[in-house]
Amino acid sequence: MKQVRIGIAGMGNMGKFHADYLLNGKIDRCVLTAVADAMPGNLERYSQLKTFDDSEKMVKSGEIDAIIIATPHFLHTTIGIQALQNNIHVLVEKPISVHKADCERLLAAHTNKELVFSAMFQSRTEAKYRRIKKLIDDGEIGKLTRVNWIVTDWYRTEAYYASGGWRATWKGEGGGVLLNQCPHNLDLLQWFCGRPERVRGFCQLGRYHNIEVEDNVTAYLEFGGGATGVFVTSTGESPGTNRLEITGERGKVVLEQGRLTFTRNEVSMLEFSRTSKAGFARPDVWNVEIPFDGSGGQHTDITRNFVNAILDGEPLIAPASEGVWSVELANATLYSSLTGELVELPLDAAAYEKKLNQLIAESKFEKKVVQTAGEDFSKSFSR
Numbered sequence: 541m542k543q544v545r546i547g548i549a550g551m552g553n554m555g556k557f558h559a560d561y562l563l564n565g566k567i568d569r570c571v572l573t574a575v576a577d578a579m580p581g582n583l584e585r586y587s588q589l590k591t592f593d594d595s596e597k598m599v600k601s602g603e604i605d606a607i608i609i610a611t612p613h614f615l616h617t618t619i620g621i622q623a624l625q626n627n628i629h630v631l632v633e634k635p636i637s638v639h640k641a642d643c644e645r646l647l648a649a650h651t652n653k654e655l656v657f658s659a660m661f662q663s664r665t666e667a668k669y670r671r672i673k674k675l676i677d678d679g680e681i682g683k684l685t686r687v688n689w690i691v692t693d694w695y696r697t698e699a700y701y702a703s704g705g706w707r708a709t710w711k712g713e714g715g716g717v718l719l720n721q722c723p724h725n726l727d728l729l730q731w732f733c734g735r736p737e738r739v740r741g742f743c744q745l746g747r748y749h750n751i752e753v754e755d756n757v758t759a760y761l762e763f764g765g766g767a768t769g770v771f772v773t774s775t776g777e778s779p780g781t782n783r784l785e786i787t788g789e790r791g792k793v794v795l796e797q798g799r800l801t802f803t804r805n806e807v808s809m810l811e812f813s814r815t816s817k818a819g820f821a822r823p824d825v826w827n828v829e830i831p832f833d834g835s836g837g838q839h840t841d842i843t844r845n846f847v848n849a850i851l852d853g854e855p856l857i858a859p860a861s862e863g864v865w866s867v868e869l870a871n872a873t874l875y876s877s878l879t880g881e882l883v884e885l886p887l888d889a890a891a892y893e894k895k896l897n898q899l900i901a902e903s904k905f906e907k908k909v910v911q912t913a914g915e916d917f918s919k920s921f922s923r
C-alpha cells in the first residue's frame with residue numbers, strides 16, 4: 541500500500557474537523573475517500589466523496605483501508621469492532637468506549653495485530669506535556685510522591701449541553717465531564733504518573749447545569765509506592781484554573797498559565813530528612829524555567845502517526861489499548877461517588893456496567909435539544 545484510503549464515521553463537530561485537514565492535504569500518503577453519518581444532511585458537503593448513511597456499509601464497501609471513528613462514544617465500540625473484524629485499521633476518538641467492559645470488548649476484537657489501532661489522545665503530542673513526561677521518565681523528579689491537577693477551565697454553557705441529544709445523559713453519553721472533557725487529562729495523568737490503585741470520587745450531578753450527569757468532580761487517588769493525588773474538574777466554573785503540580789523526592793514541577801517550572805531539590809528530600817541534623821532545615825533548590833515550543837501538531841500529529849504506523853510500522857503515540865486507562869479512572873471515580881466507597885483498581889468492569897445500566901434504566905431526565913449558533917469548534921479543545 542502506498543496511500544492509505546481513510547473513511548470517517550460521524551460527521552459532526554469532530555468528524556468535520558478531521559475531514560477539513562485531510563481534504564486540505566495536511567497529511568501525506570493518505571486520502572479521504574468516504575464519510576458516513578446517520579443524518580443525511582451531514583453528508584451533503586462531501587458529494588465529491590463516497591457517502592454512506594451507515595458506517596457498517598462504509599466499513600464493508602472496499603473503499604477504505606482505515607477509519608476514524610468520531611461518533612457519539614457508545615458507538616465507538618460497535619463501529620470499532622465492525623471495522624477490526626473487516627480488516628480495517630482504526631483510529632478511534634476519545635473516550636475509546638463509555639465503560640471498561642465495552643473497552644475490553646473493543647480491544648478483544650483487535651486480534652489481527654497487523655491492523656493499527658490508535659486513539660485520538662492528541663494532548664500527548666503537546667510540547668509542554670512531552671517535556672513533563674521526559675522529566676519523569678529520565679528520573680529528574682525521582683520517586684513520585686504527589687500529583688495535583690485542578691482542571692476547572694472546561695467551562696460549558698447550558699447551550700452547549702442542549703446542543704446534542706446524546707450529550708450529558710446516562711443513555712447517550714454515559715457520563716459528563718469525566719467522559720467528555722477529561723479523557724485527555726485522565727490519560728495524561730496516568731501517562732505521567734502510572735495507574736492508581738485506589739480512588740475515592742466525589743461527583744456532583746447537574747451541579748451547575750440542567751443535566752443528569754457529573755459536571756463537578758473531586759477525586760482522591762492512591763498510587764502504588766504511597767504517592768497520592770487529587771484531581772479536580774468542573775464545567776461550571778469560570779474563569780477556572782488549570783494547574784498541574786507533580787512532586788517527587790527531587791522537586792516539584794508546576795504547569796500553569798503557559799509556564800512550566802521545575803523547583804529542583806539539590807538532594808533528595810527524603811534522604812535530606814533522614815540525614816539532616818537540623819529540625820527546620822530544607823534542601824537547597826534550583827529554580828528552573830522549562831521552555832517549550834508551540835503546542836505540537838495535536839490531532840494532525842496523531843493522524844499522521846496513524847498513517848505512518850500503517851505504512852511504515854512507526855510506533856503509536858497513543859495505542860488504543862492505553863485508551864482504557866482514562867475510561868477506567870473516569871468509571872471508578874463515578875462508581876466511588878455513587879456507592880460512597882473507596883474503589884480498588886482494576887475496576888470490576890461488570891459491576892460498573894451494571895450500575896450504569898441501572899442509571900440508564902431509572903433515568904427520568906428529558907433532554908431538550910436546542911440548535912446553537914455556529915461557533916468555532918476548535919475553541920472547545922484544551923488550552
Ligand SMILES: NC(=O)c1ccc[n+]([C@@H]2O[C@H](COP(=O)([O-])OP(=O)(O)OC[C@H]3O[C@@H](n4cnc5c(N)ncnc54)[C@H](O)[C@@H]3O)[C@@H](O)[C@H]2O)c1
Pocket residue numbers: 549550551552553554555576577578579582593594595609610611612613615633634635660662704720920921
Ligand atoms: N479529540 C478531541 O479533541 C475531541 C473533541 C471533541 C469531540 N471528540 C469526540 O468525538 C466524538 C464526537 O463528538 P462530536 O462533538 O463531534 O459530536 P457531534 O454530535 O457533533 O457529532 C457526532 C456525529 O455522529 C453522527 N452519528 C450518530 N450516530 C451515527 C451512526 N450510527 N453512524 C454514523 N454517524 C453517526 C451524528 O449524526 C453526528 O453527526 C465524541 O466521542 C467526542 O468525545 C474529540
